[in-house]
Amino acid sequence: MPYTSIKDVHCMKLTFRWFGQGFDSVTLEQLRQIPGIQGIITTLYDSKPGEEWDAGAISAMKEQAEAAGLKVLGIESLNTHDAIKVGTPERDEYIENYIRTIGKLGTAGIPLICYNFMPVFDWTRSDLAKKRPDGSTVLAYDQNKIDRIDPDTMFQQMERNAGGFQLPGWEPERMSRIKELFRLYRNVTEETLFENLVYFLKAVMPACEKYDVNMAIHIDDPVWSVFGLPRIVTCKEKIRRLLNAVDNKRNGVTLCTGSLSSDPDNDIPDIIRSLGDRIHFVHMRNTRHTAPGVFEEAAHYAADGSLDMVEIMQALIDIGFEGPIRPDHGRAIWGEVSMPGYGLYDRALGSQYLLGLYDALKRKKEQGK
Numbered sequence: 001m002p003y004t005s006i007k008d009v010h011c012m013k014l015t016f017r018w019f020g021q022g023f024d025s026v027t028l029e030q031l032r033q034i035p036g037i038q039g040i041i042t043t044l045y046d047s048k049p050g051e052e053w054d055a056g057a058i059s060a061m062k063e064q065a066e067a068a069g070l071k072v073l074g075i076e077s078l079n080t081h082d083a084i085k086v087g088t089p090e091r092d093e094y095i096e097n098y099i100r101t102i103g104k105l106g107t108a109g110i111p112l113i114c115y116n117f118m119p120v121f122d123w124t125r126s127d128l129a130k131k132r133p134d135g136s137t138v139l140a141y142d143q144n145k146i147d148r149i150d151p152d153t154m155f156q157q158m159e160r161n162a163g164g165f166q167l168p169g170w171e172p173e174r175m176s177r178i179k180e181l182f183r184l185y186r187n188v189t190e191e192t193l194f195e196n197l198v199y200f201l202k203a204v205m206p207a208c209e210k211y212d213v214n215m216a217i218h219i220d221d222p223v224w225s226v227f228g229l230p231r232i233v234t235c236k237e238k239i240r241r242l243l244n245a246v247d248n249k250r251n252g253v254t255l256c257t258g259s260l261s262s263d264p265d266n267d268i269p270d271i272i273r274s275l276g277d278r279i280h281f282v283h284m285r286n287t288r289h290t291a292p293g294v295f296e297e298a299a300h301y302a303a304d305g306s307l308d309m310v311e312i313m314q315a316l317i318d319i320g321f322e323g324p325i326r327p328d329h330g331r332a333i334w335g336e337v338s339m340p341g342y343g344l345y346d347r348a349l350g351s352q353y354l355l356g357l358y359d360a361l362k363r364k365k366e367q368g369k
């Protein structure tokens, strides 16, 4: 008998991020052929932060996935409006929109929302296509390069190098107001950002409970301040502080190994064991570190980067993680043209490595070895 644990309900669920038709170079039909895939993590990519989502658009998204044999197992991302992060008087109105969207997602049976609370920029990289010796290209970060440019220049570089794709979290209409956004965050310290996050979470928790929806904040990327902007989801202590401040199981985390690993002092298996059942979603990828503040993304295969992928998977098995997991950014290989980090080929390869680790380690655990 073949070992079939991955199909069991008491298993983690392999998913892929999908940006939607017209935005993603990968199709649902292609994703469906990946062994072990159970669903997608998607979004209404053309919605703007702060907008209330339309129930019809949510059903259409779900039906489209189901027609391709896949479930929508989560939303990435449902972005928070800057007013919520800054704590301006309009925030309550945007929080109300967010709450209504949670209700509609829950009603549609979509149980997970991944979001982040980073000011101005979502994730940051200094290079979207760094060439590696094997000819593949990867996303990379070099603090020395970031120190030499201003945010405006960085946005222009990102846009120029995105190959015509719109990068998640880098909406042109927001970036055209970059100076204004920086002014808006002028007086926002780490502490105020934290308080504003707590305010937001306390407000949305009743809807999350009522509609069975988990909130899963993504780790900041990278986990230190970029251009002087505060960062608050960066390490074990700070994540624990957030979970304790709103001590509701619905308030959880997207454990992103790549983002956490930007600081090699983050002991990822230890963080996983400490967060336990507050981990609602996992992004698993590998990074290669060459100097402090300098790293590039690598293949998921452990030996290609700096992360102990085996021990990370072991920690997820030890806490009994059964939620959605997805391979995170992949390398650009075999001439594929895609959104940087989100091609089909290398993420598909990575997903099979993750399933291999999972099956082997899970069986070992079940057999008590």
Ligand SMILES: [Mn+2]
Binding pocket: 218, 256, 258, 259, 283, 328
């Ligand atoms: Mn991630």
